[in-house]
Amino acid sequence: MDMSVTPLAHQVTSKALTWLHAHREHGALPEYSTAQLAEPNSVYKPLGETALAASLVVREAVAGTQELRIARELLDFCWEQLGEGAMLHERLLRYPMMSDPLETYTHFARSGYRHRALERLVAHTTSLRSARAAEVLPNRRLAVANAARVAGLDRGPIPFDWDALRRETWLGSFPEPWLVDWVNAYNMTHSVFHCTDWGRLPTGLGADLSAYVGNWLPVWTDIWAEIGEWDLMAELMIVGSCLPEPHCDAGDWERLASLQHEDGLYPRDAQPVSDDPGERFSDQHHPTVVAAVAGTLALSRTLGSRP
Template sequence: MTHTTAHADNGHLSTVQRWSSRALHWLHTAHQHNRGHRLDGMTADPADPNSTYKPLGECALAASLILREGVAGADDLRAARSLLDSCWRQLQDGDLLYERQLRHLTLTDPLELYAHFFRAGYHHRPLEKLLAEYADLCAPHVVEMVPNRRLAVANARRITGIGTEPDWGRLAEQTWLGATPEPWAIDWKTGYDITHTVFHLTDWGARPKGLPADLAAYLRAWLPVWVDIWLEVGQWDLVGELLIVDACIGDPVCGPEPFRQLAAVQHDDGLTPRDSDTVTDDLHQAVADHEHTAVVAVVTGTLTLSRALGAAAASAPA
């Protein structure tokens, strides 16, 4: 019985690793070929941050977590570093972030993006100095934003060491998840709000104890239900985000089946569709539509493998 279980676990982890690695290399190829033309004419004030600027930060996040966790193979590590280098160059080695922050005192996205590069060893000293100066002012701390976004800013400050430590418990209480409301009240947008609350409280799984115990218990009870619901309706991107949560809160509760289904819908070239809608044949539009889901696949796979391997090492006989 023990041998059979171990074999099944190894098969599950192989599925996770293959799905995540293929998504990473799809992302890397897309950036090598500049599909989507996100960077043409990009400045410190992009006309559409969601289609030009924000995706760079998301790719940097995924790559930085691969390097942080250290469980990927040599090819994936090289691809992650190459992707980070490409994103950093496209941000003009951080100058674009500096200029954007200099022009806009209360914008938080330069800090949030910079944190992903900082995590992986990239530095822009003038930006760090500017962020430290702004952290002493009142205005950046009272910008009105949704609660889980405030957690994102707090975690970026924690990663970079800029600013004072916030009251994490109070920040958590202000979120939807912090109230542990009726679980059937969840909707698509709230699902994403929940995931991001967990990501930032735990620093993408590095600090699982950063999630209050009552919230962790609530998630362990309801994550499998929510995952089943969004699997049934084909919302693959949200399923992936919920599986990241599963990797951030301790012992996973969702099992191997969601990963099997996500791997089954992945295309031969590594694209994982965001939902069950038909994927366009236009390569540039396909990247625009499904890049976020590739990022989610990379992060999900990286954290799931890291937690599984760490748990196996911890339980191995001395």
């Protein structure tokens, strides 16, 4: 493991968290928001993504006292925005086939925030045949399975078959690596994230798939870096920190750190970044979350907090 990655990963994490904290009000829910929001991606998805990054900082506990404080403040803000879980509970009551309440809740449950009524409802809905048979992308099934696992809600009468879930994904077919495209590259990264619970379970992908990803990850990372897809490049770097033999390349980290803006924003791609505060948040929030996660997990693996 190249220890020269450690200061770069810490720098990226700290700056990204600072940006997310400074601009958190841009991700606040609109006034009079209700659980009937038709499109969560455009309204409270940023809250869930911010909570993901913050929850991993808290879980790994390697970033430093200042970063832990910021992460906790971000989690408190997001939890308060969601009515301390009440909005997610009401949303699932109204739309029992939707998985976003569980997936959002998991980031808080990982960090000790609980809503018992929501947990009872999730335990019921995740056991339903209809919910298990919903026609979604295979990596989305993995997302639900991991969310239930993290929240401790996967102990129902129908256990999740992780081997089958892995095999159903694009990655699980051991695809021709030169045929990777933008969509399947993102799907592959999320398959890895969910199988390993964002690096908590480095063996969760299985030895054969881990070896396959480890062989081709440096090539894929270089490809997306070369064409200026910085968000995807950083997601692939997260994948490297999720493997049993982590791939944390100093050159990749020097490149990522050089792309990050001084205020902590990490750009989505090589296109110009808007000067408008609202557009900056809507366009660059996700990649900045990705940078925070990438830095957190790389820092954890280089410091040896995972086997």
